[in-house]
Amino acid sequence: TALALAIDVAVLGYFKYANFLVDQANLARSMFGMDALPWTTVLLPVGISFFTFQRMSYTVDVSRRVRPALGSPLDHLLYVALFPQLIAGPIVRYQDIDRQLRGERRVTLDDVGAGAIRFGHGLAKKVLVADVVAPIADAVFEAPGTPSTAAVWIAALAYAVQIYADFSGYSDMAIGLGRMFGFTFPENFRRPYSAMSITDFWRRWHITLSTWFRDYLYIPLGGGRGRPARTYANLAVVFLATGIWHGAAWTFVLWGAYHGGLLMLERATGQRATGDDEASVVWLRRAVVFALVVIGWVLFRARSMRQAASFITAMVVPSGAALPPALQAALTPRAATTLVLSLVVLVLLPRGFVGGLSLTRSPRRPVTAWRVATAFVLLPYAAIVAASTTFSPFLYFRF
Numbered sequence: 001t002a003l004a005l006a007i008d009v010a011v012l013g014y015f016k017y018a019n020f021l022v023d024q025a026n027l028a029r030s031m032f033g034m035d036a037l038p039w040t041t042v043l044l045p046v047g048i049s050f051f052t053f054q055r056m057s058y059t060v061d062v063s064r065r066v067r068p069a070l071g072s073p074l075d076h077l078l079y080v081a082l083f084p085q086l087i088a089g090p091i092v093r094y095q096d097i098d099r100q101l102r103g104e105r106r107v108t109l110d111d112v113g114a115g116a117i118r119f120g121h122g123l124a125k126k127v128l129v130a131d132v133v134a135p136i137a138d139a140v141f142e143a144p145g146t147p148s149t150a151a152v153w154i155a156a157l158a159y160a161v162q163i164y165a166d167f168s169g170y171s172d173m174a175i176g177l178g179r180m181f182g183f184t185f186p187e188n189f190r191r192p193y194s195a196m197s198i199t200d201f202w203r204r205w206h207i208t209l210s211t212w213f214r215d216y217l218y219i220p221l222g223g224g225r226g227r228p229a230r231t232y233a234n235l236a237v238v239f240l241a242t243g244i245w246h247g248a249a250w251t252f253v254l255w256g257a258y259h260g261g262l263l264m265l266e267r268a269t270g271q272r273a274t275g276d277d278e279a280s281v282v283w284l285r286r287a288v289v290f291a292l293v294v295i296g297w298v299l300f301r302a303r304s305m306r307q308a309a310s311f312i313t314a315m316v317v318p319s320g321a322a323l324p325p326a327l328q329a330a331l332t333p334r335a336a337t338t339l340v341l342s343l344v345v346l347v348l349l350p351r352g353f354v355g356g357l358s359l360t361r362s363p364r365r366p367v368t369a370w371r372v373a374t375a376f377v378l379l380p381y382a383a384i385v386a387a388s389t390t391f392s393p394f395l396y397f398r399f
Contacts (some may be wrong), residue, residue, distance in 0.1 A: 122172025
């Protein structure tokens with residue numbers, strides 16, 4: 001078990017972090033007047049973080065006797081290379097689908113129809129929301145200098161919408177494709193921007209990653225048992241690992257540390273993850289948490305630590321409302337309307353209302369007429385838009 005896990009970690013480390021480590025070593029060597037290390041850039045396999053974690057879950061689940069091992073190498077290859085969610089999640093643990101891999105699954109017309117609807121829902125998120133608001137964020141994050149407070153907040157809000165619609169859109173498409181083949185994959189998002197605490201946010205955002213780290217790292221380290229200092233140390237390890245998992249850059253490390261620090265602060269102050277507060281308190285908590293998450297996205301999106309620091313400073317220290325020409329050009333009526341409506345739906349609408357509109361509430365819910373009608377509108381329109389615009393890869397392909 002230890003050897004298999006070590007090999008997985010070594011392979012992931014080489015492909016994902018070798019370039020970063022060599023760059024850091026060369027930076028240190030240059031400070032002492034030493035020559036740079038000879039190095040050929042390593043190409044990153046698409047989705048390596050996702051399928052490596054799936055392999056590791058297989059090794060751990062079998063060694064813990066949570067599930068029996070698959071009977072043949074071909075079955076194991078099918079699990080590791082299961083194509084719908086291979087590239088960008090959700091992370092499907094072995095215990096989630098081992099029985100389905102053994103043939104304990106069936107494909108009905110309802111599964112095919114519901115899967116197609118879910119796929120269309122995800123495609124619509126990607127091409128009708130994420131790709132539409134992306135130029136707003138790019139106009140600021142890809143430009144030199146430090147823009148005004150208003151410009152940074154607009155770009156950060158646009159990126160918050162973009163990354164959610166892009167990533168959850170892929171998850172919807174993967175879950176839909178899986179269902180069309182008789183597989184039930186775990187959900188990956190549950191309205192994360194309606195969270196009332198950072199703890200609540202991580203129960204709703206990239207659920208399969210947070211639960212993977214919880215079960216395979218946080219709990220084995222001791223979890224929340226023992227002294228508070230031990231719990232905080234465990235949280236620090238988990239969220240530094242979460243940041244590093246996303247990419248080989250100091251901005252990702254700092255993003256993980258930022259969320260880990262916020263979780264420690266909530267625990268230290270006794271902040272409840274959720275609660276039955278009065279409406280005004282609920283809205284205040286939701287607004288504060290969303291603002292903290294958006295600030296964190298600046299760390300995630302920034303091209304460098306310097307840009308991240310200057311942008312966050314502009315967000316908290318007022319510096320005017322001037323919008324650079326590139327941002328003004330990106331704020332087309334369509335893009336601005338999509339951004340505002342998306343924020344209303346994702347942040348402001350009551351949870352019950354959105355739940356009633358959801359296409360994803362239950363993996364085995366029957367296909368109703370209005371859902372079919374929605375699919376007949378969304379899927380063709382999204383496909384036409386996708387075919388008529390420049391290809392834009394999913395953001396999480398690079399992870």
